[in-house]
Amino acid sequence: MTLLNNPKYDVESIRRDFPVLAQKVNGKPLVFLDNAASAQKPHQVIDAMKNVLENEYANVHRGLYSFSEKCTERFENARKKVQKFINADSESEIVFVRGATEAINLVASSYGSGFLKEGDEVIISEAEHHSNIVPWQMLRDEKGLVLKVAPVSDDGDFLIDEYQKLLTERTKLVAIAHMSNVLGSIFPVREIIKMAHDVGAKVLLDGCQAITHTPVDVKELDCDFYAFSGHKIYAPTGIGVLYGKKELLEIMPPYQGGGEMMKKVTFEKTTYAESPAKFGAGTPAFVEAIGLGVALDYVSEIGMDKIATYEEDLLSYATARMNEVEGLKIIGTSSKKGSVISFVMDCGHPHDIAMILDKCGIAVRAGHQCAQPLHTRMGITASARVSLGMYNKHSEIDELIKGLERVKLFLS
Numbered sequence: 001m002t003l004l005n006n007p008k009y010d011v012e013s014i015r016r017d018f019p020v021l022a023q024k025v026n027g028k029p030l031v032f033l034d035n036a037a038s039a040q041k042p043h044q045v046i047d048a049m050k051n052v053l054e055n056e057y058a059n060v061h062r063g064l065y066s067f068s069e070k071c072t073e074r075f076e077n078a079r080k081k082v083q084k085f086i087n088a089d090s091e092s093e094i095v096f097v098r099g100a101t102e103a104i105n106l107v108a109s110s111y112g113s114g115f116l117k118e119g120d121e122v123i124i125s126e127a128e129h130h131s132n133i134v135p136w137q138m139l140r141d142e143k144g145l146v147l148k149v150a151p152v153s154d155d156g157d158f159l160i161d162e163y164q165k166l167l168t169e170r171t172k173l174v175a176i177a178h179m180s181n182v183l184g185s186i187f188p189v190r191e192i193i194k195m196a197h198d199v200g201a202k203v204l205l206d207g208c209q210a211i212t213h214t215p216v217d218v219k220e221l222d223c224d225f226y227a228f229s230g231h232k233i234y235a236p237t238g239i240g241v242l243y244g245k246k247e248l249l250e251i252m253p254p255y256q257g258g259g260e261m262m263k264k265v266t267f268e269k270t271t272y273a274e275s276p277a278k279f280g281a282g283t284p285a286f287v288e289a290i291g292l293g294v295a296l297d298y299v300s301e302i303g304m305d306k307i308a309t310y311e312e313d314l315l316s317y318a319t320a321r322m323n324e325v326e327g328l329k330i331i332g333t334s335s336k337k338g339s340v341i342s343f344v345m346d347c348g349h350p351h352d353i354a355m356i357l358d359k360c361g362i363a364v365r366a367g368h369q370c371a372q373p374l375h376t377r378m379g380i381t382a383s384a385r386v387s388l389g390m391y392n393k394h395s396e397i398d399e400l401i402k403g404l405e406r407v408k409l410f411l412s
């Protein structure tokens with residue numbers, strides 16, 4: 001990368017690092033605007049994983065031969081990179097999982113079985129991804145918990161006063177998105193956390209979207225758990241992170257049983273390893289974890305604050321231009337937003353919008369976006385979504401606007 005000594009945000013140089021972006025789709029240059037579903041990978045990540053597979057591949061934490069030691073070192077190094085990236089206190093607070101979904105299920109299953117009982121209350125919000133709804137419903141049904149839902153406004157803002165009313169001394173856990181994958185709203189998580197702590201509840205943040213768009217500091221936030229997936233922050237699929245405060249991970253029971261997570265096994269009794277090994281039953285996705293470490297290096301070198309500033313600018317440009325398109329309505333108009341724009345159009349269904357845009361080489365998401373209850377709340381069944389990444393540029397927004405005009409022409 002040539003960005004080290006370049007204070008200016010050089011989007012063209014960043015784009016050259018992402019091989020996929022040079023492709024054509026339907027004869028048109030690819031305009032990839034579905035980053036909130038999964039982001040593309042820079043060659044640095046691809047090369048690092050290829051290098052492990054070609055030259056250094058051996059299972060971690062097992063062999064005493066140098067091949068395995070190299071892999072183990074790279075794997076543990078990736079854990080350190082995650083720790084630094086989110087400013088956790090210790091590596092033992094970083095649990096590698098398959099993705100945010102598994103991270104949330106881990107907390108629901110482990111913290112839930114160890115510390116929640118009938119009548120205890122869990123609060124989520126109206127704007128949650130299904131991954132941060134269903135595990136809590138399953139736990140509710142299993143344990144007899146009460147699941148409460150904090151509302152959002154028509155603009156997509158978190159209604160903090162309404163949330164306050166839901167908090168009681170029976171509230172044990174609050175599980176909330178840091179940033180909504182549909183509305184783009186960045187929730188007032190510091191206040192949410194403080195108010196939860198005031199009644200003695202723990203807080204899990206679903207950081208899938210926020211982690212790619214803003215700097216995240218778990219210590220400053222004082223959250224108890226933070227979950228995210230690698231694949232949305234330019235790393236591969238199959239790897240994700242659960243951050244948990246050390247004192248919590250220490251007392252939580254294991255999530256799954258198997259190799260790696262035990263201290264001593266006999267047929268009568270097994271004693272468990274300490275965190276993070278306790279939560280890492282089985283061979284970990286270490287090649288993917290190494291890829292994640294490189295992806296975090298990549299965005300860190302550019303600077304998460306620079307990426308955030310660049311994307312903010314891109315977001316306001318895209319919002320202004322899309323608002324000029326007649327018959328288009330943006331869903332989620334909070335003043336505190338990350339670069340996600342969901343919308344509907346008078347002229348047709350989001351699926352048709354996405355199909356016509358695809359003909360123009362433009363990739364957007366359409367459907368319920370894994371957030372059906374939120375769509376119901378907003379009075380719609382589906383939406384289309386433009387989500388911008390660090391490599392998108394203003395001219396691609398211009399292409400999108402041309403595409404949307406074509407959509408109108410086709411569908412009316």
Ligand SMILES: *Cc1c(COP(=O)(O)O)cnc(C)c1O
Pocket residue numbers: 036037098099100101102129131132177179180181206208209229
């Ligand atoms: C993508 C996403 C998830 C689920 O992530 P997986 O990688 O599918 O596990 C959860 N919450 C939000 C807000 C997301 O955007």
